[in-house]
Amino acid sequence: MAVRVERDGAVSTVILDRPDVRNAVDGPTAAALAGAFRDFDADASAHVAVLWGAGGTFCAGADLKAVGGPDGNRAEPDGDGPMGPTRLRLAKPVIAAIGGHAVAGGLELALWCDLRVAEEDAVLGVFSRRWGVPLIDGGTVRLPRVIGLGRALDLILTGRPVAAPEALAMGLVRRVVPALAHELAALPQQCLRSDRASALAGAGLAEDEAMAGEFQSGAAVLAGPGLAEGVGRFRGGAGRGGTPA
Numbered sequence: 001m002a003v004r005v006e007r008d009g010a011v012s013t014v015i016l017d018r019p020d021v022r023n024a025v026d027g028p029t030a031a032a033l034a035g036a037f038r039d040f041d042a043d044a045s046a047h048v049a050v051l052w053g054a055g056g057t058f059c060a061g062a063d064l065k066a067v068g069g070p071d072g073n074r075a076e077p078d079g080d081g082p083m084g085p086t087r088l089r090l091a092k093p094v095i096a097a098i099g100g101h102a103v104a105g106g107l108e109l110a111l112w113c114d115l116r117v118a119e120e121d122a123v124l125g126v127f128s129r130r131w132g133v134p135l136i137d138g139g140t141v142r143l144p145r146v147i148g149l150g151r152a153l154d155l156i157l158t159g160r161p162v163a164a165p166e167a168l169a170m171g172l173v174r175r176v177v178p179a180l181a182h183e184l185a186a187l188p189q190q191c192l193r194s195d196r197a198s199a200l201a202g203a204g205l206a207e208d209e210a211m212a213g214e215f216q217s218g219a220a221v222l223a224g225p226g227l228a229e230g231v232g233r234f235r236g237g238a239g240r241g242g243t244p245a
Helices: 027-042 105-112 128-129 137-147 149-158 164-169 180-185 191-204 209-222 225-237
Strands: 005-006 011-016 048-053 094-098 101-103 115-118 123-125
Touching: 005 027, 011 027, 011 180, 048 105, 048 180, 094 105, 094 137, 094 180, 101 105, 101 128, 105 123, 105 137, 115 164, 137 149, 191 209, 191 225, 209 225
Parallel strands: 011 048, 048 094, 094 115, 101 123
Antiparallel strands: 005 011
8 A cells, every 4th residue: 555554552653655656646645645644633542643654765755757647646726735635734743754855745745744853864855846846735835934934945946955964953853753753642632732723823823813812722721621630740749850741
């Protein structure tokens, strides 16, 4: 299968598995990716998802060999994105675990994720620049929001490769943390998802609107049962002096 899912407790790992084309995504693969993430979002027992590419490559972008054929990526203004899940707004976090190349549409997939962690051999970039293929799946929108307009324009205009150390320095990825997904999955989920949703929704709002939205979202958490449980653990000494919370 081009896309498969593995479960480890509350963590779902969505795996791109087309090593013969360096995990490039064609139309059917894009649809399978979108379906996998819809299933994750609907599964109450799954708290965090990881997107990973098998065979040493995260994703080489859209499968250009499929362009113009029955398996070509969809390029419509509505519905799923050309790479699959990139227009979905999930209620739970997704982490891109990047090994090897995450380029062109593969970079757009990584930017759709909430967090990006990289292996030492990771290379990111807008490699589609050299083929005259535009970014149409969030690349020109999300990249400036993640690393700033100046750095984003450098990558977008040149199409140059960015190795893991530079990607880390510019904030495109963070350090490799294999246990990160499980750490997030173990945290109080209602509060985590509320704060995540507020941050995403407030990014395009004026400050007063964003503040009002944050309070409304947080008020629902304050009224929920999770707050008393968390406060009780704090009062009982959990998390003091760097101990686990």
